[in-house]
Structures are given as structure tokens and as C-alpha cells.
Amino acid sequence: MISLLVIAATLAQPAPITSLSGQYEMIALAVNGDRVAGQYQEELLGGVRRCEFTFSGRIGADRAGTISARWAGLPPKRGRIRLDGKTVVLTIPGFNQIGFCNAPGEVVEADLDKRTSWTDLARVTAPRARFRPAAGAAPSARYVVKGDIVGVLRSAPTTLLVEFNGGKGVTKGWVDRAELKSISE
Numbered sequence: 719m720i721s722l723l724v725i726a727a728t729l730a731q732p733a734p735i736t737s738l739s740g741q742y743e744m745i746a747l748a749v750n751g752d753r754v755a756g757q758y759q760e761e762l763l764g765g766v767r768r769c770e771f772t773f774s775g776r777i778g779a780d781r782a783g784t785i786s787a788r789w790a791g792l793p794p795k796r797g798r799i800r801l802d803g804k805t806v807v808l809t810i811p812g813f814n815q816i817g818f819c820n821a822p823g824e825v826v827e828a829d830l831d832k833r834t835s836w837t838d839l840a841r842v843t844a845p846r847a848r849f850r851p852a853a854g855a856a857p858s859a860r861y862v863v864k865g866d867i868v869g870v871l872r873s874a875p876t877t878l879l880v881e882f883n884g885g886k887g888v889t890k891g892w893v894d895r896a897e898l899k900s901i902s903e
Contacts, residue, residue, distance in 0.1 A: 739836040742806045743828035748836035752776045755839045755902045757867050769819035774902040789816055804830050836869035840898040849891030853877045860889055
């Protein structure tokens with residue numbers, strides 16, 4: 719009887735915080751320990767307008783915490799994040815009044831589309847950052863451009879293994895660390 723209680727308690731435990739990284743509809747989210755980094759990106763009116771911002775912060779064991787959301791050219795806004803393993807909920811006062819972010823309220827809820835192993839998200843700072851098949855290898859013809867956001871999978875002393883979803887599928891490879899900047903910074 720005791721072993722059944724232990725099994726039931728084990729099955730009822732939530733997924734570890736480290737397994738919460740992924741693409742949640744319009745939100746790319748990287749979770750590393752208690753740190754979260756994300757990007758919200760939504761195209762409106764058939765791509766004519768875009769609502770886009772990045773955010774970073776910390777979560778507790780209850781999978782909730784505070785974030786700082788950043789739009790280009792505007793001061794950051796404080797908000798909250800809550801995760802349950804299948805859904806991300808962002809609450810950012812006034813976010814629906816910024817630029818083309820025309821959400822019906824101050825809360826955005828997004829469901830998990832794809833689980834990932836991202837430990838961080840980074841913005842490309844170089845005009846072109848070329849992918850390499852391995853850390854230290856010669857660059858290939860594939861590249862990402864300045865402003866693109868990539869998911870960081872692993873790091874080496876001078877390179878990062880990243881994923882980029884450019885709409886034509888996922889591209890994965892090593893990029894020079896100097897050509898990227900964490901969105902958490």
C-alpha cells in the first residue's frame with residue numbers, strides 16, 4: 719500500500735522547471751534554473767504590422783515570477799509570468815497600448831507548441847552570423863542576420879550552439895559568441 723502512495727505522489731509532481739523551455743504559440747521561452755528569457759512576436763493584418771518585445775526575469779519553485787519586458791526605443795515595463803508546463807501567462811500592465819500590440823487586455827496566454835532545450839535566447843548583433851557544423855569548424859553558407867532571435871542550446875568557449883526558426887524550418891548550428899547578445903542583458 720505504501721509503494722502505491724509513493725508512485726501516486728511521484729506521478730503528481732509537476733515537470734522540472736528546466737523542462738519548460740519551448741515555443742508557446744507566439745512566445746519563444748528559454749528557462750534555465752530560475753531564469754527566464756522570452757520573445758513575444760505576433761504579426762497583425764497579414765504581416766503589415768508586428769507586435770514584438772523581449773522579456774527576462776526569474777521564477778520561483780511555484781513557476782511564477784517577475785519579468786522586465788522591453789520594446790525597441792521604450793523604457794522597460796515590469797510584469798509577471800506564470801508557467802504550468804503547457805501554458806505561459808504573461809501579465810504586463812499597459813502592454814496592449816504600446817505600438818501595434820492590440821491585445822484585448824494586459825494578459826497574454828499561450829499554449830505549448832513545441833518543447834525545446836533552450837537555456838537562453840540571444841539576439842544576433844552582427845550583420846550576418848554564419849552557422850558552423852561544429853564548434854571551431856569553418857563557417858557554412860547558412861546564416862542569421864542582425865536582429866534575429868535564436869535559441870541557445872549549448873555553449874563552448876568561443877561559440878554557441880543555436881536554433882533559428884525562420885519560417886522555412888529550423889536551422890541549427892554553432893555561431894561565434896561575439897556575434898550574439900543574450901536578451902537577458
